[in-house]
Amino acid sequence: MTYAGPGSQSTVVSDDQARTRMFDVVVVGAGPAGSAAALEVARAGYSVALIERGPFPGSKNVYGGVVYGRVLDELIPNWWEQMPVQRWVTRRCTMVMTPAQALTVDFRTQDWGRPPYNGATAHRADLDSWLAEQAVAAGAVLVPSTVVTGLLRSSAGAVVGVRTDRPDGDLTAGVVIACDGVNSFLAKEAGLFPPGGDSHLTLGVKQTLRLSREVIDERFGVTGTDGVDFEILGCTRGIPGGGFLYTNLDSVSIGVVLGLESLSTAKTRPEELIADLKRHPAIAPLIRGGVEIEYSAHLIPEGGYRSMPRLTGDGILVAGDAAAMCLAAGIWLEGVNFALGAGMYAGRAAADALRAGDTSRRGLAGYTALLEKSFVLADHRKLRDFPGLVLSDRMQHNYPGLACDLVQGLFQVDNPRPKPGLGRLLRRSAKANGVRLRDLARDAWTGMRAMR
Structure with a gap:
């Protein structure tokens, strides 16, 4: 995420400043959505700045998980030959459990172990850096170690850039694409989020345990770069959420995802729930002897279609987690692929609007049209009732x-x-x-x- 805070205020700039923009597009946040957007804009021949709060893309990401890469077919040909992955998921297990029982639907296929693959486990620090490199190679300007503190607006109220904490000040642009993560302050400042609380947010908490590659292969029944993904229900002491376990090359990650409001009222800490999961008779033999090498937590927008903000405004688009585009619908738990798709279509819509000379909300409406024709909004709309059912x-x-x-x-x-x-x-x-x-x-x- 790249943002200031909820107290940030828009700054009105002169019409001359708005017209003499520094970039055609400014993308805030160099995660998957932001890098995909910047890549599309750069390929269309427009100038684009990709702003990242950390010293390099992925530097502040502790997330690692399953990434579904087929959306990259449109962005990076033969992406599977380049993308930094840990393992290709060839075994998917959906488990429900009680303290003494576990029932698992265990599916495996070698179709997922060869191109074009299906899902892979990956570390976001590696993935984000690689995606940003693609955007930079296409002509995007990466602006690291920079915090966006607010929006710039024209006298008519349109977004025309961003304020930053850089000594050289603000960046003006024809379009701002907000990819600043969960709880997007830019989208809120632009008035795109409806009033309301954070009932759609969950907290993901994860431990990564070091195990040798040979032990992982033996215990999980895989070889080479094949990997396993477990999604688990019934392991959170009744707090809305679930658990997960997946294999990296020489480590496994185990954790829980918990409804934020329920967690705040429960007298339970997330690490206690992870300890329960690690002791469960269905899980303990798989992770025995693992040495903890990382403990992390991050917020996840799991409200789905019903919690999304307006996606367009005058001079601004919102994509990825900033637009609540994580799909958490029981057996479908996907996020990075939706961020990549939304970022790609945001970049295309911004380029189309610049080409037409209209970056108003109406001129940027092609973004929503592209999303509705794609899996991004089609899947969210189809499964809009699932988050409430699952939780x-x-x-x-x-x-x-x-x-x-x-x-x-x-x-x-x-x-x-x-x-x-x-x-x-x-x-x-x-x-x-x-x-x-x-x-x-x-x-x-x-x-x-x-x-x-």
């Missing part, structure tokens, strides 16, 4: 136990008693876990309707 009380408190008890009942042999029927087992498990069958049916219908 609901029943999903968090009741359904993990119901699922585990149901499967345990199916496989348990109680001779000389005959096997109970599935309907009886379902009713018994539902009652034991406080689930009414009509609520189960209603939630199932919500999920199926969202996926049609």
